[in-house]
Structures are given as C-alpha cells and as structure tokens.
Amino acid sequence: MVSAGVGLRGPDLATPPDAATRFEIGSVTKGLTGMLLADLVADGTVRLDQRVQELLPRLRGTAVGTVTLEELATHRSGLPRVPADPRALARAAAAEVTAGNPYDGVTPASLVDSAAAGGTDGRGEFAYSNLGMALLGHALAASASTSYPELLERRILRPLGMSDTVVVAPGEPPPPAAAAGARAAGRPASPWPSAGYAPAGGGVWSTTTDLSRLLAALLEGRAPGAEAVRPRHSAGADDRIGLGWVTSRHGHRTVTWHNGTTGGFAAWAGHEPGGRRAAVVLSNTDRSVDRVALRLLGAAAQSERADGPGLARVLGTVVLSLWGGAALLVVARRRDLDRLRVVEATLSAVALLGLAAVLGAWQAVPSAVWLAGTGLAGVGLALAGSRWRGLPPTPRRRPALRWASTLTTGALALLVVLLAALPG
Numbered sequence: 001m002v003s004a005g006v007g008l009r010g011p012d013l014a015t016p017p018d019a020a021t022r023f024e025i026g027s028v029t030k031g032l033t034g035m036l037l038a039d040l041v042a043d044g045t046v047r048l049d050q051r052v053q054e055l056l057p058r059l060r061g062t063a064v065g066t067v068t069l070e071e072l073a074t075h076r077s078g079l080p081r082v083p084a085d086p087r088a089l090a091r092a093a094a095a096e097v098t099a100g101n102p103y104d105g106v107t108p109a110s111l112v113d114s115a116a117a118g119g120t121d122g123r124g125e126f127a128y129s130n131l132g133m134a135l136l137g138h139a140l141a142a143s144a145s146t147s148y149p150e151l152l153e154r155r156i157l158r159p160l161g162m163s164d165t166v167v168v169a170p171g172e173p174p175p176p177a178a179a180a181g182a183r184a185a186g187r188p189a190s191p192w193p194s195a196g197y198a199p200a201g202g203g204v205w206s207t208t209t210d211l212s213r214l215l216a217a218l219l220e221g222r223a224p225g226a227e228a229v230r231p232r233h234s235a236g237a238d239d240r241i242g243l244g245w246v247t248s249r250h251g252h253r254t255v256t257w258h259n260g261t262t263g264g265f266a267a268w269a270g271h272e273p274g275g276r277r278a279a280v281v282l283s284n285t286d287r288s289v290d291r292v293a294l295r296l297l298g299a300a301a302q303s304e305r306a307d308g309p310g311l312a313r314v315l316g317t318v319v320l321s322l323w324g325g326a327a328l329l330v331v332a333r334r335r336d337l338d339r340l341r342v343v344e345a346t347l348s349a350v351a352l353l354g355l356a357a358v359l360g361a362w363q364a365v366p367s368a369v370w371l372a373g374t375g376l377a378g379v380g381l382a383l384a385g386s387r388w389r390g391l392p393p394t395p396r397r398r399p400a401l402r403w404a405s406t407l408t409t410g411a412l413a414l415l416v417v418l419l420a421a422l423p424g
Contacts (some may be wrong), residue, residue: 181264
C-alpha cells in the first residue's frame with residue numbers, strides 16, 4: 001500500500017494527515033452494509049428475496065413491508081432518497097445553512113416509522129435511497145438480534161482487522177486522530193452521527209489503512225460478503241449495481257466503487273475487478289474526490305474538463321449570493337412601498353440565497369460572500385420592518401398582479417429550500 005497526506009488534519013492540528021487519520025466516510029458505508037447482507041445470506045440467516053416486514057414487524061401492512069432485502073440493497077425499493085415529511089426537510093434545510101447534521105436525532109425506531117409512512121412509487125427501478133439502505137441495515141441487525149454497529153463490527157470489521165473503523169453514536173465526540181471537517185470554502189462543518197442512518201453512512205469513520213485492507217480482501221475474494229460487489233442490475237448509463245457497490249465503465253476500464261459525502265468530508269473507495277489495483281481517497285472537505293480517485297486508477301474519463309469551476313459559475317455564485325439581499329435593501333427604501341412588496345422581496349432574497357447555497361462554486365468562492373448577501377437581506381428586512389406599521393397592505397394599482405407575482409416567488413423559494421434540504 002502506498003499512501004500520502006496533503007494539508008492539515010484540522011485547524012488545531014499542525015501535522016499532515018496520514019494513513020491512520022480518521023475521516024467520516026459517509027455513503028462508502030453502504031458498501032459495507034451490502035457486504036453484511038451477502039454474508040448473512042451466505043450462512044442462511046436471511047434471504048435476498050426476503051420481505052423486510054419479516055424482520056421488522058412494524059412494517060407489516062405498509063407499502064414498504066413487501067420490499068425485499070435485495071431491492072433495498074440495490075436501490076430499487078421505490079423509497080425516496082430521504083423522508084419527505086416536513087420535520088425532516090426543515091432539519092435538513094437548517095443544516096444546510098448552519099453546516100450542521102441533517103440526520104441529528106433520527107433513531108432506528110423513528111427511521112422505520114418514516115419508512116412505514118413513505119411510498120414505493122417507482123419500485124423496481126434504480127433510485128438512490130439513503131432511507132432504503134439505512135432500513136436494510138436495521139433489518140439485518142434485527143435478524144441477528146443486535147444493533148447495526150455491533151453487527152458490522154462482528155461480521156466485517158473484526159474479521160478484516162479494520163480496528164480503526166468505528167461508528168460514533170450521537171452525542172459522542174469524534175474518535176481519536178480524527179480530521180476536522182469543513183465545507184469546500186473552509187467553513188467548519190459538524191460531523192453527522194446518527195443511529196438511524198448509520199447503515200447508510202451516519203457517523204462512520206475510517207482510515208486509508210482500514211479501507212485498503214477492505215479493498216485488498218475484496219480483490220482476493222476473501223472478504224466476508226465479497227459477493228456483494230458482483231453487479232446485478234442496471235443503475236443507469238454505464239453503471240450497474242451490486243449489493244451496495246456500483247460497477248462502472250470508464251473507457252476500456254471497469255471500476256467497482258462507492259463514494260460518500262457528509263457535511264465536511266468526502267470519500268471514495270474502489271478497485272478494478274479481477275485486477276491488482278485499488279484506490280482510497282479521503283478528504284476533510286465536502287468537495288468530491290471521485291475524479292482524483294479515478295485518475296489514481298488510470299480510469300478518469302477522457303472527456304472530463306479541467307478541475308475547478310468556470311468563470312461563469314464563479315460570477316454566478318457571487319451574483320446569486322448578493323442580488324437578493326441588495327434588492328431587498330433597495331425595495332425597503334422605496335417611497336411607494338407596501339407590505340406585499342416587502343413579502344415578495346423577502347421571498348426573492350430567500351430563493352436567490354438558496355440557489356447560491358445549492359449551486360454555488362464554493363470551492364472557489366469564499367463563504368463570506370454568501371454571508372454578506374445574508375447580511376444585506378437582514379439589513380433590508382430590518383429597515384422594512386421599521387416601516388411596517390405605516391405601510392399599506394397592497395399597492396394601489398394592479399394588486400392582483402402583485403399577488404400573482406408574490407405567490408410565484410414564494411413557490412420558487414419553497415422549491416429551492418426543498419432542494420437544499422436533500423442531503424447526500
């Protein structure tokens with residue numbers, strides 16, 4: 001194994017990361033959950049065609065209860081990426097703004113309840129689902145009468161000697177030798193521990209050493225549940241999905257892999273099936289490392305563009321960040337102001353700031369630009385608020401047109417907030 005570390009572990013550590021530095025690995029955990037399924041199938045504990053309601057009785061009589069373990073592992077259950085209930089979306093939207101944990105407070109029981117309330121539209125077709133993979137992990141834990149972290153430790157981590165890979169419980173601090181996570185622009189980000197979403201990547205930390213052990217065992221076919229990497233179904237374009245693991249074509253090369261992103265970390269682990277090479281890339285920012293990993297394997301797409309966002313995207317990020325707040329400040333100073341115009345300008349500022357947060361080139365634009373736009377909006381809103389009592393409710397001319405414009409702006413703002421509330 002050859003390893004290298006670049007930069008610093010975090011703001012309080014003066015040493016570069018090494019092969020023993022722990023990083024959150026996010027959805028790379030889904031590959032481990034798929035291996036758990038394959039391992040339990042191999043010893044007869046569960047079946048691929050077993051319905052999830054047989055292991056989680058709470059799901060009996062629900063649409064998701066008849067979904068099979070294989071459908072959960074291959075993202076063909078029809079479950080949404082995350083629950084669509086208002087509380088989950090509000091929590092995720094708040095986390096987007098604060099760089100917090102969108103899965104905070106989700107327990108295994110509440111996750112099963114969310115799945116029970118969800119639909120399975122599109123069942124049988126590939127649709128990536130954090131909810132589905134988390135549900136699978138808890139169903140497997142129930143089959144063994146234990147918790148997911150204990151099952152993972154017993155069946156995968158301990159046999160492979162992955163002693164530095166841990167599942168951090170909510171309320172616990174990051175493990176020793178952990179890197180400090182941050183957004184791409186440098187803003188500190190909170191870890192994502194979550195008992196409910198642990199099987200999908202909540203609170204799972206690992207090292208390049210441990211993940212290299214995993215990949216070596218998969219290459220040699222001696223890993224518990226190694227059958228999980230075998231492609232089974234189409235996952236769109238040139239991709240096929242096994243039990244948690246994705247296999248893709250890149251020119252004349254084939255790569256089996258999984259990546260992961262949390263609020264302040266990005267990870268990638270994969271190998272060439274039947275080959276002798278594997279790669280692990282771990283980062284303590286949320287900027288994707290997929291392209292770096294593929295280059296290490298010599299499988300980067302020949303048509304890929306140069307790293308980094310283009311000038312147009314950088315300028316677009318700055319404009320989206322500042323425009324709404326500045327416009328609200330201008331509106332608040334107008335003589336012919338009315339309350340409906342204030343509401344419309346506020347919703348417009350929310351929509352533009354949300355678009356900037358979702359689409360912005362934050363690996364190149366300082367997050368202070370977005371905060372400046374938020375500050376402008378705050379000043380404008382305060383100024384409008386100071387005039388609120390003396391303002392007419394609607395404009396004197398064409399109030400119906402203003403109502404239509406405000407409702408359209410509100411719908412756009414709501415859509416942007418919902419998009420921002422869909423974590424990875």
